[in-house]
Amino acid sequence: MSVRSASALPEAAAAPERAGGRRALAARRRRLMVNGLRLLVLVVWIGSWELTTRIGLVDKFFFGMPSGIVQRLWTWITEGTALGPLWEQVLVTMEETVLGFLVGSVLGIILGIALGRNRLLADVLSPYIKAANSIPRVVLGALFAISLGLDLKSKVATASILVFFVVFFNAFQGVREVDRNLVANARILGADGRRLTTEVIIPSALSWIAASLHISFGLALVGAVVGELFGATEGVGELIYNAKNNFDANGVFAGMALLAVVALVAESLITALESRLIKWRPNPVTDVAI
Amino acid sequence: MAPAIQLRRVTKRFLTPKGGVYTAIRDLSLQVAPGEFCALVGPTGSGKSTTLALISGLEPPSEGEVEVFGKPVTGVGHNIGYVFQADAVFPWKSVLDNVAAGPRYRGASKREARERAQDWISRVGLAGFEDRYPHQLSGGMRKRVALAQTLINSPEVLLMDEPFSALDVQTRTLMENELLQLWAASSASVVFVTHDLEEAIALADRVYVLTAGPATVKGNYAVDLPRPRNVAEIRFQPRFDEIYQEIWSDLRDEVLVSYERQKRIGAA
Numbered sequence A: 001m002s003v004r005s006a007s008a009l010p011e012a013a014a015a016p017e018r019a020g021g022r023r024a025l026a027a028r029r030r031r032l033m034v035n036g037l038r039l040l041v042l043v044v045w046i047g048s049w050e051l052t053t054r055i056g057l058v059d060k061f062f063f064g065m066p067s068g069i070v071q072r073l074w075t076w077i078t079e080g081t082a083l084g085p086l087w088e089q090v091l092v093t094m095e096e097t098v099l100g101f102l103v104g105s106v107l108g109i110i111l112g113i114a115l116g117r118n119r120l121l122a123d124v125l126s127p128y129i130k131a132a133n134s135i136p137r138v139v140l141g142a143l144f145a146i147s148l149g150l151d152l153k154s155k156v157a158t159a160s161i162l163v164f165f166v167v168f169f170n171a172f173q174g175v176r177e178v179d180r181n182l183v184a185n186a187r188i189l190g191a192d193g194r195r196l197t198t199e200v201i202i203p204s205a206l207s208w209i210a211a212s213l214h215i216s217f218g219l220a221l222v223g224a225v226v227g228e229l230f231g232a233t234e235g236v237g238e239l240i241y242n243a244k245n246n247f248d249a250n251g252v253f254a255g256m257a258l259l260a261v262v263a264l265v266a267e268s269l270i271t272a273l274e275s276r277l278i279k280w281r282p283n284p285v286t287d288v289a290i
Numbered sequence B: 001m002a003p004a005i006q007l008r009r010v011t012k013r014f015l016t017p018k019g020g021v022y023t024a025i026r027d028l029s030l031q032v033a034p035g036e037f038c039a040l041v042g043p044t045g046s047g048k049s050t051t052l053a054l055i056s057g058l059e060p061p062s063e064g065e066v067e068v069f070g071k072p073v074t075g076v077g078h079n080i081g082y083v084f085q086a087d088a089v090f091p092w093k094s095v096l097d098n099v100a101a102g103p104r105y106r107g108a109s110k111r112e113a114r115e116r117a118q119d120w121i122s123r124v125g126l127a128g129f130e131d132r133y134p135h136q137l138s139g140g141m142r143k144r145v146a147l148a149q150t151l152i153n154s155p156e157v158l159l160m161d162e163p164f165s166a167l168d169v170q171t172r173t174l175m176e177n178e179l180l181q182l183w184a185a186s187s188a189s190v191v192f193v194t195h196d197l198e199e200a201i202a203l204a205d206r207v208y209v210l211t212a213g214p215a216t217v218k219g220n221y222a223v224d225l226p227r228p229r230n231v232a233e234i235r236f237q238p239r240f241d242e243i244y245q246e247i248w249s250d251l252r253d254e255v256l257v258s259y260e261r262q263k264r265i266g267a268a
Helices: A010-054 A066-080 A087-118 A119-134 A137-147 A154-178 A180-190 A195-229 A238-246 A247-279 B046-058 B093-106 B112-123 B139-151 B168-185 B197-203 B238-268
Strands: B005-015 B021-032 B035-039 B063-066 B082-084 B157-161 B189-194 B206-210 B217-221
Touching: A010 A066, A010 A087, A010 B082, A066 A247, A087 A154, A087 A195, A087 A238, A087 A247, A119 A154, A119 A195, A119 B035, A137 A154, A137 A195, A154 A195, A154 B021, A180 A195, A180 B082, A180 B139, A195 A238, A195 A247, A238 A247, B005 B046, B021 B046, B021 B063, B021 B206, B021 B217, B035 B046, B035 B197, B046 B063, B046 B082, B046 B168, B046 B189, B082 B139, B093 B112, B093 B139, B093 B238, B139 B217, B168 B197, B189 B197, B197 B206, B206 B238, B217 B238
Parallel strands: B035 B189, B035 B206, B082 B157, B157 B189
Antiparallel strands: B005 B021, B005 B063, B206 B217
């Protein structure tokens, strides 16, 4: 294995080093250019929005105005919202999202693995699961608002039902796609059925499950906000709903901006969780994601 | 004394996805003595891997009898080791935990399993790589992990399915020599599947030539080259050439049959 020759001459070694330095410089320049262009896009976008609404080309009553949105956010931060302090609204929505995400993904993982391991159960239940998956499940939020009330429970239920199906299908598929060689190897090495599940099936399905967690956290947020729109007393969704009722476009945009921040923070947390869960994998999917 | 492995008129059929029946092995009989190193050669798709699956107990035969140490095979036996053609080490386990997997599954404590794994890791020359994950290793190193993982269970029957076919020539020769040393220190009976006749002769005591599928035994040849052998040098012995000529005349016909068949499938 150690048949690599290591007798490179000094001058021969210096050339690739120079080339490497040039390449690093080019990479740095490219990064700078990309960041510069990103900034330009932002300035042009926000600037043209502000300009066109200011001169009246676009009606700021319907489309809001960047400076108005910032102002609204500032008022919310300094003076609180109509529903109470801003951080409380964000916290409520976060709580609903995280709980819905946990409940949905835990149920999805357990049922996905169970059905993936049990052929009969999968064959019996698959038409029902497919049917349940094909209906637009957000409308269940209305049902939950009636049956579970206007507090936390109905939002968690809406969020978890959205999360459940995504995680479930990924866990199920992950179990089905386990490398036959690995299973055969584990059996030869002496693994019984339980060991096979915990030592081969679950770790192997984890990369599928982890990939689905990115999407499903976003869906949990959708579920929580939609749940709030169907009826709530607090939360960012309720803030947006209130703003809409007052014909306050800036308020709607400000709520959206808050949700974007929450989603970005959550995304980075999930990425950290993913790289912990599957640290054995050479290239996490997040490396190629934009 | 009963032979280590005995296959009597074994047939194995598979259902194809289209609902047809594919016969991988027909009427195959072979016998491996305790401690014997036996090689199976045959053209690609001649049911060599299926034969191993039957001996290991991963697959039941459709007809005929498979016995290991005189007992019919009914499931995966505890005294079997199997090195797969493709990478079958667990990618989510470190080298140490991969090698320790066998003893763990067989009821050893975590500490004991790791101690024994440590020993085997040094024996296959991977000391210092205990904490690496398989994707951080070269193909040859992953094969060493697979070897240690298998041999740590001290199998009495060692099945190897073209274990070195994916390696480059130099690494391969190295691994073949190491395999012979490890085998000499054990008393395992080996069935080594390969499509490379040179590899088969260099390693084995006995070479079985299988026919183009459905596989049956075309002939078997004793390899009377002295041991210990150096795989890199034994190819230059005149006796090696004689044995090679003798077996090749048998194998060539089967390779041609298999090649013609593939051409026909390709043309159709």
